[in-house]
Structure formats: C-alpha cells, structure tokens
Amino acid sequence: MTTPNHPAASDGDPIALADDVVARVLARAGRSLDAAPESWEDADGDQLDRADRAALRRVAGLSTELDDVTEVEYRQLRLERVVLAGLYSRSAHEAEVSLRELAALAETAGSQVLDGVLQRRPHPDPGTFLGSGKAGELADLVRDSGADTVIVDGDLAPSQRRALEDIVKVKVIDRTALILDIFAQHARSKEGKAQVELAQLEYLLPRLRGWGESMSRQAGGRVAGGEGIGSRGPGETKIELDRRRIRARMAKLRREIAEMSPARSTRRASRRRHGVPGVAVVGYTNAGKSSLLNRLTGAGVLVENALFATLDPTVRRTQTPDGRTYTLTDTVGFVRALPTQLVEAFRSTLEEVAESDLLLHVVDASHPDPEGQIATVRGVVREIDGAERIPELLVLNKVDVADPDVVDRVLRREPRAVVISARTGAGLEELAERVAAALPRPHELVDLVVPYARGDLVSRVHDDGEIEREVHTAEGTALVARVDPALAAELRAAARP
Template sequence: MPGPWLVPSGGAGTRDDGDGRSLPDEEATRAVLVGLGSAEDEPGLDELERLASTDGVAVVGRLVQTRDRPDPATYLGSGKVTELAGMVQERSAALVIADGELTPGQVRNLEDRLGARVVDRTALILDIFAQHARSSEGKAQVELAQLAYQLPRLRGQGTELSRVGGGRTAGGAGIGVRGPGEQRLESERRHLRRRMTVLRRQVEETGKRRERTRSRRRRNQVPSVALTGYTNAGKSALLNRLTGADVLVQDALFATLDPTVRRTRTAGGREYTLTDTVGFVRHLPHQLVDAFRSTLEEVVDADLVLHVVDATAADAMAQVTTVRGVLYEIGARDKPELLAINKIDVAPPEWVAALRSAYPAAIPVSALTGEGIDDLRAAIDRALGRL
C-alpha cells in the first residue's frame, strides 16, 4: 500500500481521499497517470508506473496531453481535465499522479475538478523513500526532504483554516481579528520549521561522523570507490559480487538508501573500499538531493566513481546522462569514472552492443552470473593505479 504520507489514513481499513471522504484500501491504490508531451514521450510514464508500482499503487489508466508547458491553473488543459475526470470515475481511481511537479494551486484545482487525491512525481518519490528508509539517518533525511516539500504547500482548507482578517487597516480595524485558520496555519509552519531545524542538526552530526571515518581511511591511504548509477541498475548485487558481502538485493526502485561500505582488493591485490549509495532517477527531487547531501558526499569524496548502467533499460543512455547530471549537481563531475554495463546475461545482445559502441571504455558484466567481473576488477586496479 502507498505510505500514509501519500494517501492519508481515513481510519482502520480506509484511506482519506483528501476531501474528508473515507475510501477502502483497495480503491485508494488505483491511480491514473498524467503527463505532458506527445505520444513519443509516453515511455516517460513507464518509469512513473514503475515508481507507482514500487509504492503499492495499481495504475489503471494513462493520459498524455501534447503541449509545451503546463496550464498554470490545472496542469492539463480544461478539455483534458474533463476527459481525465471521466477516466477517474469510470475506472474507480482514487489517485491521480502527475509526471511533473505541481503547484499547490494546481493540486487544489485538480482535486476540486476530479474528486480524487492528486499528487505529483516528487510526492510519489518522497513516499517511496519514506517506506524504504530503515536507519535513523535515512529516516531523518527522508523526513527532512518531506518537510521541505510540504512547508510551501501548507494551505487552509475550509472555514476552519481560512484567513478571516489581519494586518493594519484604517483605524486599526484589522488588528485582533485574525481568524483561527491563520493562527493554526502559522502555528503549523512554525512547528515544521522547528522540526526541520532539529533534523538538519541530526543529519549534519551524522555527516560529521561520516567525514571522520573517511578521514581515517585517507590517512591509512586506502583508496575509495563509490558505486553510483540509476536506481535498480544492480549496484548492490555488484557490491556483493566484488566484495563477497551479503547486502540485501531487491528488484525494486530505491531499495538502497543507506550507504554500505566494504573493503576488498583488486585483481592486483590493491586494497580499497567500495561504497554502495542511493540510486538516482530522472528529475530526482531537489529536496532529496539536499537532504541526502551528507550521504552523497561518499561519492564526492571517492577516488573513483564506478557508474553502473542497466543494459536491460531501453533508455540506458538517457539514464547515464541523468546520473552524470546529478553528479554534476553534487560537485562530483570531475571524479574519474569507470562505466560497468550490468545485466548482460539478460539484456538483448543488440542493446549491449549499442552501449559498448557508445561507451568503448565500459566493462560489460553480470553481477548475477559473474561474467566480466575479473575484467572489472582489473579495470578498477588500473584506474586506481593512475590516481
């Protein structure tokens, strides 16, 4: 089931649709995906559907509108909103998920027109992270990202949270007539800001401890390699194969949130650390990048980035571009990079050939069968020897 942050609980066995109506759990997980672009862009909704599936949501429909930019009021144009409302009703959907970031006004207007809960891509990804966070560090980072997303979206609902008055008017008539809604809204904002301050301190302290550990490794002259790549590219499986570790491996998006560090040796006997890090995705929410900055510094401070590419992904080259964009954003663009084309045991041979042609220095491997692992170890040895 989706996390409670995405679909608020309406009581035992039910969920709230955002307007106070309780819905059965099985209905609350039915969703329609919407996006902007063209028919050629619809594969972008494939990833959104995988994200929804990871969060326990059953996708029952898709709607794509061809337009250059979102409608400022309703994201989709008026006619498409009417079509979407019919689809939501016909397919008993309780969720609409937009493949983009919505403004609070767009969410409110769409929910009024559709009679269903409306969330955007960012909210969906944050909800997935919240469900997968296991350590106290991961939970704090995810909560911080959620609050950073939620704070500018606080709004009054109905008369209880509406602004009745306030500010200075002629003769001071507005003084002292602030409505209970404004008081409650401001109180909620203060609460969120205080909680964010506590979480930032907690994350910063964890980051300092992590930096002290990295400093000890540098003093001991142990080079570090950071595994990075698109989510579900097989980074954890590759960590296990290279180090003999037993890290949890799942065929799911964002299965790894907490970094795992293991020591191992290259083919030539050179000792180094290998760190498994959180995977990336197209349009990774900036709130997550900010909140996970201390974790992502494992990549920034690494001596070598081992970039894992999923050969079974139809858009593998676009995924490489996405990952490199995030690395640029976090300050790791100048790090030496070694590409590993993973899952060659199940990928179409022509896709593997295309990737090898596009990235001639990449090493084709299978973390599952071990094919190409010796070549990868040798490549890591050579790369570390050049440092």
C-alpha cells in the first residue's frame, strides 16, 4: 500500500519508483475541484450554471457493489471512493502525468481518490490488464481502503474487466467509461445529450453480457425447425434482444443528430454570407478556453476548475481592435486517449472547427506536460475533415501560475506563440492584435453613395468592412470602403446612380 510519505525512489527500483509516482499523485488529489468563488473573475459573468452543476454532485455513501451481473456490463456509474490502477513501459514522468489526469477525471465525476497502484511492464496482461501479482495487491488495497470502485488508466477489453472484477470484488471501469460518465453529467443541450448517449451506446454494444438461460444460443437453419436433440431453446435470447434494441436506438440518435446539423449549418452559412470571420477556440480540457472566451467577449460561459466543464459549443461575436466583427466559438476540450466513440459522436459539433478561419489553440502553461497537450490537440484536429488547412495561433495560458522555465521551453519550440493569463488579463492586447492580423480582410473596394434609407448597409460596413473614407452628403452617405463580395453587391444595388 502506498503512502504520501513514501521515500524518494531510486532509479534502479521500478517498484519503489512506481510507489513514489502514486504518492505524488495522491498528495495532489482533491485539488481538481477547488474552484472557490474568488477563483473566477468579473469577466466570467454571474456563472449561473454553477448552481445546476453543483446540484449534480454525487451523494457520498452510495454502494456500488456488484449486485446485478445478469444485465449489461455498462451500468450507471456512482463513483465515490476509488482506487486507481495504471501501467507504464517507458517514462515514469509520463505515467505520473497520466495518473494525475485520471485522478482529476475521477474527481470531476464526483469521486474521492483513496489510493493507487502503478506497474511497470511492456504490455498489459491479456487476462487481467495488470499481472496476477499486482492484481492481488490491488485486491488487498481495495479491501484495506474501503474503496467501492477501481478505475484503470487505459482501455479494458470486456474479458479483462470481468477477470479483474472477479479478483478485486468491486466495480472496475476503464478510462473511456469514466470520460463518458463525465460527458453524461455535463451535457446540457439536446444535441449534446444525444451525442453523449450515442457514444455510450457505442461503448456498451460489445460489452453486453448475461448468465444462465438468458445466454442460450438461438438455433438456426434446419436445427431451428426441430431437427436435433438439445437444439431447442427459448428463441431469441435476452442478449440478442438487448443488442437489437441498442442498434435501433443508435440509428434513431444518428437520425436526430443529422436533423440538428442543418440548423447549425444554416447559422454558419449566414455568418459566411455576411462576411463574418470565425475563430474556433480549441485546446486541452481545462486549459482555460471558456475563461479566455469570457475575457474577449463577456459571454459569461461556465468556468469551472474541472475537466470537460464545456461540452456544448458557444458562439459569441466580438470585434478586433480596428473594429471588424468576428465570431469566437468555444469547443469541447480534448484529452489523452479521447474515446473514439466521442470523436465520432461529436463530429457535428467539431464541424465548427473545420468551418473557422483561425484556430486559437489554448495551452495550459502550468500543466506538467504542455508539449504533450499540444501534440494531443493537434492529433485530434487532424482527424477533423478540413481542419488541417486552417491557420493556428498558439496561446500559452495561465502564465501567472506557470513555471517560467517551462514557458521558455515551450516558446523555444513554438516561437510564434502568445503568452497570456485569462485570469489576470495579461497579454490579451497582444492576442487581440495577433488575431486581427490573422483574420482574412475584405478585399473588394467600393466607392459609392448609400441612401440614408439604407442605413442598415452602412452599419454592416462598419461591422464587417474597413472604411477608408465616410462623408455625409445631401444624397446619402458617401463611402470608400473594402468589403466582402456579397456586401459589395448589395451596396451597389442600393447606391444612388
């Protein structure tokens, strides 16, 4: 059993090194959800969603013992007192970063992290993920700590999960199930809820299991007609019924999500038609994307020191320092080993990224591994059709609490990055100027007189174009300006001859 006071591990002792990593993770446990009222700024607004989010916190003391093994493997998670388990094959530092992130995920889901085990081995054990000796040690740890759940830092095959549950005698879930549970808690919009449910069902389908008569195979061919002793069973089995119902529900959800997509596409087309450039804020979860959006737009988007606080995209308008209007879109955060089901389910939401003119890639400079965050986000962006062609502006956030040496190290690799703090406002002026310089500029020159009755067009020129000269005459407003082609056509149609 590990303790926070474990002595420093020597490089030659992998067991002591693993214990030391777990001890450091546990020493930081409980800090993921420490967002007190003074930890956000006036720019974040009233944060009214916090009351709803707080109301969803899990109630302590609920049992999660295995009392129903006849239904599906993915039962609703009621995570309370958990023990973490992970593997590493190379760097102990990478293992510590990953295990610390798993602890933060568990706390975001409403759990209390009690302890953990970490094993060094080149590949997961095909039977129990951990080796038999470490699995037995984990069982002792679970019993001694009074934990009711084990969370494995990796993806478990159904057979591995069942075998490990048989050893530790409590509920076992993997990293994917944990992330799906957090998404289920945080989804608010109809589209977000449908996307999360679809991802959960994708995860559930290969993990159905049953026992006894419900597992009887359905006979087929001539045997089903009564030819053959022992071939007659109850017909379509319970597990087959479950699979059929799940597939039917998944098909219905896909249709619903597809039906919601045109509305989002219409809004994007409207912005395009009016020549409004778009900026998508992307980045690792909890990197400060929502705080930055609030600073730049006053949107009042929910800000919380927790992973995956934002699931539903928020689009807000703001202006560049020279007066041009553009939109900022806050998107769902990414994470290491983001479940494939979620990437697929949220593809319609991620279309906002592919349709933007600039990616504002926000990085938590105070994180132990900012380079790893950058690589993860860029990897997910590459999976989005059309997103790889969009220019990126890297933003190092939280520099007010970051190690200056780490910031300098990242800047040597990413010399064009902007250094800011969304909490204090440092660096935001430079960021706004860099965004303005990166956005596409209107290029069609118009020189005409707009009647005063079409003041709406003049207003749009102010918002979306660049005015070189404006004079109020007896006939109307004389404009020399650069605008997008669509607006130029409307201006020429309305202009006085």
